[in-house]
Amino acid sequence: MSSIFSGAIKLSLFGQSHGEAIGMTLDGFPAGVTLDMAHIRQMLLRRAPGRGEFTSSRQEDDVPEILSGVWKGVTTGQPLTVIFRNQDARPEDYPDMDVPRPGHADYTGHVHYFGHEDYRGGGHFSGRLTAPVVFAGALCGQYLKSRGVTITAHILRLGDVQDDSFLPLLTMENADRLAEMSLPVLRADLVPKMEETIRKAREQGDSVGGTIECRVDGLPAGLGAPFFDSVESVLSHLMFSIPAVKGVSFGEGFGFARLAGSQANDALRMQGDNITFQTNHSGGVQGGITNGMPVVFQCAVRATPSIAMEQQSVSLSRKENAPVAVQGRHDPCILPRALPVVEAMAAIGVMSLWQERAGQEGMQTGEKA
C-alpha cells in the first residue's frame, strides 16, 4: 500500500495539495536523454487549471523544479526527482473536515489514515498530484517518440455527446491537432454540443463526466505477459490511479457483449512480409501481449464531485446528518485536463513494458540457434 508504481521503471508520488510541495521520483529512466522542456511544459499546460473557460481558476503555474537525475539538461540515469511548490494554497477555502464532502475521499481518507490525514484540498488524494505524473509521463512519452511510439487521447464521450472511436482507425493521423483542441474530439462538429453541456452543468452548480479514449501507436508485437503482468493489467493498474477514473476497457471493451466470436476475432493478414490484422477489436492486445496493432483503451471518468450545490453528509464530531456546501474553485468538467494525465500514465506503463521487453530480448540474442 504505497504511492509507488513498481514496474521496470518506478514512480514514487508524494505531497499534499496544500502542503509544502508535491512531486515525484522517477527511478530507472534511461541515461542520456536530453529533456525536451518545451514538450514537458506543453503537457503540463494542458493539465493545468486556470487556462480556459471551463477549468478551475486556481493559479498555480505548475513550475517544475528538478532536484536530481538531470545534469546539464540530460538525464543521468539516476533517480529523477521533480517538485512543484504549492504557491497558491488557500486553505481557508476548504470547509472543516468535520463534514466529509460526498464523492470525495474525505471520509475514506479519514478512516484510512486513522484521523491523521492532511485533508486540506483533498491532501494527498488531490488531483493536483497528477502534475508530477504528467511530468514523468511527458518524459517517457518523449523517449517513446524517439522509438516511433506515439500516444494520443481524445474525449470519446462527454455527458450525452458521443465522439467517434479510435478503434476502427488502423493508423493515426492528426494526433497533433487533437492535442491543440480545447475539447479534443475526432468529430470537430461536436465541440459546440460538448461546450453547451459543460456550460449548462456549470450554470447549475453541477458537473459532468464522460469517457476518455487513448491509443498507443507504433508498439511492436510481444510486449506484456499472459497473466498478472498483462498489458491490460499494467495499464489498468495505472489508469485506476487517476482520481475520477472508474472504468478501463480495451478494444471493444464492454461492447464485446454485443459481438459474437466470429465478429470479435481479428483476422490475421499478410501485408507484404509482415503480419497484421484486418480489424482491431481486441485493441492491440491478445493474451495480455501486444499484437503490433494500436493499443486502444477507454477510461470512464466520473463527474467531478466538487459541485456548488448543497449536499447531504454527516458531522463526524456530532455524529449526525449535516449538509455541506463545497466552497473553492472547481472544474465543471475535468475531462480536458484529464486527457494529458491519461496519456502520461499510458506513457509510463508502456515505457515499463518496453524496458521489460528489452531485457527479454537482450537475454535472447544469440540463444535461438
Next chain:
Amino acid sequence: MSSIFSGAIKLSLFGQSHGEAIGMTLDGFPAGVTLDMAHIRQMLLRRAPGRGEFTSSRQEDDVPEILSGVWKGVTTGQPLTVIFRNQDARPEDYPDMDVPRPGHADYTGHVHYFGHEDYRGGGHFSGRLTAPVVFAGALCGQYLKSRGVTITAHILRLGDVQDDSFLPLLTMENADRLAEMSLPVLRADLVPKMEETIRKAREQGDSVGGTIECRVDGLPAGLGAPFFDSVESVLSHLMFSIPAVKGVSFGEGFGFARLAGSQANDALRMQGDNITFQTNHSGGVQGGITNGMPVVFQCAVRATPSIAMEQQSVSLSRKENAPVAVQGRHDPCILPRALPVVEAMAAIGVMSLWQERAGQEGMQTGEKA
C-alpha cells in the same frame, strides 16, 4: 513480467494446458485455517468443463493435489502448492501452430516467447490455468467468510440480454441461490432468453460474450490506497489476468458519463452511530479506498475466440494468408464458467488488501494517543 501476483499475499501460476501439470503456489496465506474441501470442490466444479449443456466436453475432473503448505488438513502458513495433472490431454485436436487462431494468443505468444512457446491448447495462456486460481480463491474466500466478507458474481449481460445490476442493492441476499443457478442472474425470468442466445450461437458454430458483475459485502472502510495500490488498481490488475476479460469498471463504471456530479455523489448518512451511504454509485470505493459499502464491479468478457466457423489467418512458415478451422472442444459461452474465476480473483485481491490493512492497524494500536 511474470506469472506471479505480488500483493501482501502472493500467487504464482504455472503450467501449460497439455503439459505435465498446471498449478499454483499461494504464499503468505495465514496459518491455522482448516481447508473446507467441499467448498473448494464446489468452486472448482462451477469452473470445470463438461458439466452442462453449454460447456466444453473435455473431461479433466480437475482433481487438485496438494503438495505443500497443508498438514493434517490445516494450513501451515508456509507456501501452499497445488497441482492439477493434465489427464485428458488430446494434443492431436489442435492444429499445427503454423496458422495462429484469430482471437487467441497463438500469434502474440509466438512472438513473446521467440518461437519457443508450448502452443498446445493455448499452453500457458489456456483458460485451464484458472483452475488453480479458483483453488486459491476458494481458500481466500473461505477465510474472508470467517471474517464476515462474502463475494458473489452474476451474469449482468449475455449477448443482448441484460440482467438487473447489483448496484442499487445495499445489502445482498440469496447469494447462495445464485451460485447454484446454471446461469446465475437476478431476474430468473431471463434464463430462457440467455439459454436461447447460447444455443443459437452454438448452432451457428459461433460464441457469445457478455458482462459479469461481482460484489464484495462486509468490507470495512479503510482498505486500499490513494494511487497505485487503490482497490480499483489491485482488483483490475487481477481481473485483467483472466483470459477474455477486456474491461473492468466500478460502481456506475462507464455509466458515469450519463451522471451529473449531483447524481453521482453518494450522500453520507448516519445509521444509528454508524456512517453509511444513501446510494452506492461509487461501488464502495472512493479515492481508491473502501467506504464500507459493498464493492461492486463489472468485467467485460469477450466471446470465446474458439469457434467452429472457418476463419482467416496466415501461415507463419509460408508467409501467406491461410484459412484456419479450430477443431477441438469449445464452449459457446464462457460466462458461467468465468463467474467463479472472477469471484476467486476478487477473493485473492481482497485478501491481500485485508492483510495490508491488518498490518497498518497493527502498527497503529496505542499510537493514537
Next chain:
Amino acid sequence: MSSIFSGAIKLSLFGQSHGEAIGMTLDGFPAGVTLDMAHIRQMLLRRAPGRGEFTSSRQEDDVPEILSGVWKGVTTGQPLTVIFRNQDARPEDYPDMDVPRPGHADYTGHVHYFGHEDYRGGGHFSGRLTAPVVFAGALCGQYLKSRGVTITAHILRLGDVQDDSFLPLLTMENADRLAEMSLPVLRADLVPKMEETIRKAREQGDSVGGTIECRVDGLPAGLGAPFFDSVESVLSHLMFSIPAVKGVSFGEGFGFARLAGSQANDALRMQGDNITFQTNHSGGVQGGITNGMPVVFQCAVRATPSIAMEQQSVSLSRKENAPVAVQGRHDPCILPRALPVVEAMAAIGVMSLWQERAGQEGMQTGEKA
C-alpha cells in the same frame, strides 16, 4: 535496479552530492507519530561532516526540509519526503572524471550510466546520500522505541584495535553513553589507541577501516521468514546499501568456523514462564526468524578510498595509465559517522519486518480456535 527499498515500508533515495538537493521519500510509515525533531537532529549531527577532529570539514549543516507527509508536526501516513539542499557544493575541488579515483564508484558509475552520470563528488554514489537515510532511520527508530525496541551500534574494530563484542551481553545497558562518545566503544580505554590510529592515518594522507557492530534489543520472537525474507536477508540487503560496507555477519558470524555445533547451539531455558536462551551465538536469529534475543550483527567497513596520496589510475580519454591525486575534504576514518547510518538502516529494516509481522498477527486473531 533502483534506489528504492521495497519492504512493508518503502524508502526511495534521490539526489547527487553536488546537484540541487538530495532526499528521500519514506512510504508506508504509520500515521499519527509526532516527530521528535531533537532526536532526528541528534542522529543527523552524529552523521554530519565537519564536527570533530577526524571528520571532513565540509560544512553542510544538513538542514532537513520536510516537503510532505507531516502536518502540524505529526505524520499523516502519506508519503513523507525530506530534502537537504546542497549548500556547500564546491565542484571545483573534484578532478575531472577523465581519471577515475581508485576505490570509488567513478569507473563503475561511468560504465553503468553509459557515460551520462553526474560524477561530481561521487554524484548519486556519494556518502552524503546517507543523510536522508539517517532521517528515515531516526523516524523509524523513534517509532520502534515507543514499542520498546532500541538500536545501538559501536565500533567493534578500528584498524588493529579490537573492542569487546556486544554478543555475550544478554541485555544492553549504557546505550545512551555510546551515542555520546566520539568513538563509541565498550572499552573506553581503547579510545586513545583508536584516536592514535586515525591520527596516524591522516598524517600519512591515508585512511583506516574497521568493523561496526549493531544490536537491536526488545524484538519479540517470530519476525522474519525462512528464506528470501529472512531477517538476515533483509538487514544485509540494507547494510550493503551503505557505501563502504563490504561484509555483514550475524551473531558469531565468520567466527562460527571455530565453533563446533555443540558450542554454537544456543540452549533454550525457561525464565519464569518465558522461553529464553542461555547464549546468543546465533545473534537472535534462527531459521531467518527472530528468537526473542537481541539481534546482533557486524558490518565490515573499508577504509575510505579518498586519500591524499597520489594513486595509479587511467585516463578514460587518452586510454593510458595516469596518476590521480584526490583533492577535496575527506575523513581519515569514516566509522564514527557510519555508526548512525548503520543504526538507521537497521531501524528501517526492523520497522519493515515489524509491520509485516503485524499484518500476519492481524490475520491470525481469532483464527486459532
Next chain:
Amino acid sequence: MSSIFSGAIKLSLFGQSHGEAIGMTLDGFPAGVTLDMAHIRQMLLRRAPGRGEFTSSRQEDDVPEILSGVWKGVTTGQPLTVIFRNQDARPEDYPDMDVPRPGHADYTGHVHYFGHEDYRGGGHFSGRLTAPVVFAGALCGQYLKSRGVTITAHILRLGDVQDDSFLPLLTMENADRLAEMSLPVLRADLVPKMEETIRKAREQGDSVGGTIECRVDGLPAGLGAPFFDSVESVLSHLMFSIPAVKGVSFGEGFGFARLAGSQANDALRMQGDNITFQTNHSGGVQGGITNGMPVVFQCAVRATPSIAMEQQSVSLSRKENAPVAVQGRHDPCILPRALPVVEAMAAIGVMSLWQERAGQEGMQTGEKA
C-alpha cells in the same frame, strides 16, 4: 514475507521436508535454452546426501520432475516448475516438537507460524529445500556459461584449517577440478587435515563449520546499482537464504579492517585498450556495481545444529527445562554439500542482475548520439 525471490527473474520455493513434495518455480528464465540435464544432475549430486563418508545417509535420489516450462527439452520462457517427491521420509526419526532442538528453527518456526507449522524434519526450513534451489541455479549457471560467465566455490576454511583465498587470483583455472573434489580446496594438501577435523567431530557426536568462498568470472563492468539493488545487496540477500549461512562478505570483507585506504584501493590499469585493475581487494564490486574483475565473496557457515550429543532445551507443553537428543541422520559437516548451493544462489542472483542490465542496455541503444 514470502519464499519468493523477486528480481528480474523470480524464484518461488515450496514444500516441507516430510510433506508430499518440495519444489520451485523459476519465472522469467529465457525461452529457447536446451536443458543440460547431465549438468543439472551433476550439481544435484554434489548437494545430495548419502554420497560420501561425511554426509547423512538419507537416500532420496533427488529425482527432479519437471511439471512446466520445458517442452521437448527446451525452455519455453514460461514458468518452470520442478518438484522432488519426498521418497525416503521417516518422520518417526524426529522427536516430538514439544522440545525444540537448539540451533534449529523449531522454536522460531513454532512462534512464526502460530503453532501450525509442519515441524517434521525442519519442515519448510529444511536444508532439503536447497535441492530445488540447486536445480534453478544449475539452469542459470548453464545459461551464464553460454555467455562466458563461470561460477566456482571452494572451502576457504573448515574448523581451524584455512585454505588459500580466491582473491589474489586474477584469473580462474582448474575450476572443474574443484567441483570434482570431495573437499574442494585450492591447497590439495589440506584435504587430509580437513577430513581429520570432520572425522573427529563425527566421533564426538558433534559437527564443524567453516567458510565458503565463491567467485564469478567473466562478468562485464556495469551490473548492479548504487544502493538497494547493489550486487552485494542482491547476492547477500540470496546467500542469507541458505540455512546455516551467518555471514557474507565481498573481496577482503572483514579483513578490510586491517587495510589502510592506500592498501585497499584497487589501482586501474590499461591492458591494451581495456581497463582492468591491478588488484581485486574490492571483490569485483565498487559502488554496488561490477568493475569487470571477478566477483569474489565469502559465506560463513555455522556447524550444523544437528548433533548426537544430548542438549538443553525446554518443553513447550510443560513449560520447564528439558533435555533433547536429536535422532536421525545428520552430516557432521555441511560444507561440501553447501558448495553447490552457494554456486546455485550466485547463479540465480547474477542471472537476475544480468537481465536487469540487458534491459538497461536495450533502452540505451541508439540513444547515446
